[in-house]
Amino acid sequence: MISKVYTILVDRFGEDALLYFDDTLNPYIQVNPEQIQMLCIFMRYNPALKFSFFFSLCGVDYPEKNQITMVYHLFSMKQKKMCVLKTSVSRKNPELESIESVWKAAGWFERELYDLLGVNFTNHSNMKRLLLPDDWVGHPLRKDYEEPSFYHDMETSRNRIS
Amino acid sequence: MPESELKYLKPQALAFKEEMILNMGPQHPSTHGVLNFLVVTDGEVIHQALPNVGYLHRGIEKLAEQTSYTGFIPFTDRIDYLAAMFANHVYVLAVESLAEIEVPERAQFLRVIACELNRIASHLISTGALALDIGASTPFVHWIRERECINDIMEAICGARLTYSYMRVGGVSRDISQKIVDDIYKFLDHFEPIIDEYNRLISFNEIFVRRLADVAIISPVDAVNFGLVGPNLRGSGITMDIRKIIPYSVYDQFDFDIPIGKGFKGSLGDCYDRYFVRILEIKESCSILRQALSQIPKGDIKAKVKRKLKIKENECYACVESARGEMGMYLVSDGSDRPYRLKIKTGSFTAMSIVEKVSQGLMVADLIALIGSLDVVAPEIDR
Structure with a gap:
């Protein structure tokens, strides 16, 4: 089924830009990161x-591959x-192009990713932290994140009883 | 609200002489949790309302990476405390499809029964609290009384009244006895006539209708664009229900309707439509419960699952129709005994992002009605 979508996409964007994988539960x-916005517009409006x-x-953060993978889940009624x-x-x-202009819903998801993973989305209307305070240091969902032990002179860890 | 927030206000905001900035929340009784809005008003008219979320961020997605697959189930209760069963359900569905576990049919029926009971309980709070927020306190007390019956049934089913942790990977934690089945029937016989009584009390009450009809209209185009889900999306007239469109568990065996907004008392997609869709959904849930109780098969309630679950490298996206709309979990495994990454997508998160757009030009009191009708639950936004 998704392979049919893939053939339509390949017709428009060429085979070099797109790769199809079906080794996971959801194929x-x-x-290419440069083409994500064009592709989203095409997928949304193509009849x-x-x-x-x-x-x-x-x-998803993959430190050993030295990359962060963005996963978009789209649904066609x-x-x-x-x-x-x-x-x-x-x-x-x-850094990645924002798709807020394609789906408004993506706006907050991108802000959350900027907050928790440190991905910068260009052309976003309000690219700032969403869940954490503005002056928080670091991006918690990165695999190498270490929680700061103090925030505004307040201890962040509990005293463990051992 | 920090000073730094002010520079994100629209340029025309604060250009009027009479404008003032109002902090609504975080400890506001109508915000259903800890939520903060920075409201720029001109008298009673809102020029801009900026939601400020994150007060309840507990890092559940990060905690998942440090917990075993089975050990994470109690955490899912805390995502949405009014409808904990759905978060349980979507999480075990994700783990089961990754680990290729076949769930016994009886367990699937028990899950559906528990979920639909929970949906009724959640909608009771949502519709009751909406009435409470805009000034009618009696209906809320009526609904709380009915919800207490459901809480008692839930306690008999799984031992907890709010944070259930009822689902297990491969099934459910315990079986239900004939007495509980009779109790649920008894509850339904008692409850279904009360919906009509409640409608006479509040749903068709002239004052209540006028407070909600034609207020904060969300067009179908906007609803899809902003990713609204569940009753909020259906209130705008779009027939979208995960139970029908991507059937999971045994929902394809039941016969039920998807109520959608039709502009019952005003325009399509106003607060009243979102409210009334929930009332209609309660009726549908009662019908699903009756069907499920009459068809429930005999058999095991839990599949054989290894004590220490290890899942080879894979990933999947599971979603269910929660009381607040589509709840999805994207689970990535890497061969170890704990998730590599878990992303939780919730209905309140996207519902919150539309507030800024819809609230422009509303009265301050109507903002309360809008938030109540969107049925946002703060811990679900922040996770």
């Missing part, structure tokens, strides 16, 4: 695809199917 399409529902956006898009950015300077 996914790997995309054969119509992926109008934005389910979720997740970032027309085909009653979900499509998974993946794209990877470097861990050192993660």
Whole structure:
């Protein structure tokens, strides 16, 4: 089913930009980070695809591959199917184009990712921390994150009884 | 609200002479948890309302990476304390599809029964609290009384009244006896006529209708664009229900309708539509409960699962229709005994992001109605 979506996408974007994987439970399409916005616009408005529902956006940190993988879950009411898009950015300077203009719902997901994983989304209307305080140091969902022991002179860890 | 927040206000905000900044929350009785809004008002009219979330951020997604697959189930209760069963359900569904565990049919029926009871309980709080927020305190007390019956049934089913942890990977924690089945039937016989009574009391009450009808209209286009889910999306007239569209568990065996907003008392997608869709959903849940109770098969309640669960490298996205709409979990495994990454997508999170757009031009009192009708639960936003 997703392979059909893949053939439509390949017709438009060429085979170099997209890779299709079905070794996981939900097959996914790997995309170039530069093309993510164009691809999302195409997927949302193309009459054969119509992926109008934005389910979720997740970032996964892979320190050994030195990259952060973004996972987009889209849903098409027309085909009653979900499509998974993946794209990877470097861990050192993660930057990606925002898709807030395609689905407004993505706006807060991107802010959350900026907050917890430190991915910078360009052309976002309000790129700042969402859940943590503005002056928090670090991005907790990174695998090498170490919790600061003090925040504004307050101890963050509990005194353990051992 | 910190000073730094002020620079994100729109340029035209604060240009009017009479404008003032009002902090609503974090300890405001109508915010259903710890939520803060920075409201720029001109007299009674809101120019901009900026939601400020994060007060209840506990880092559940990070905790998942440090906990074993089975040990994480109690944490899922704390994502949405009014509808804990759904978070339980979606998490075990994700783990089961990754570990390729077949769940016995009886267990699936028990899950559906528990979930639908929980949906009724959650909608009772949601609709009752909406009435309470806009000034009618009697209906809330009526609904709390009915919810107490459900809490008692839940206590008999799983031993807890709020944080259930009823689901297990591969099944449920305990079986239900014939007495509990009779109790649920008795509750339904008692409860279904009360819905009509409640409708006479508040749903068709002229004052209540006027407070909600034509207020904070969300168009179907906006609802999809902002990723609204569940009753909020259906209130805008879009037939989208995960139970029908991506059937999970045994929901495909039941016959039920998806109520959608039709502009019952005003325009399509106003506060009243979102409210009334929930009332209609309570009726559908009662019908699902009756069907499930009559068809419940005999058999095991739990599949054989290894004590220490290790899942090879894989990933999946599972979703259920929670009381607040689609709740999804994206689970990545890496071969160890704990999740590599868990992403929790909740309905309140996206519902909260639309507040800024819809609230422009509302009265301050209508903002309360909007938040109540969206049925946001703060811990679900922040996780």
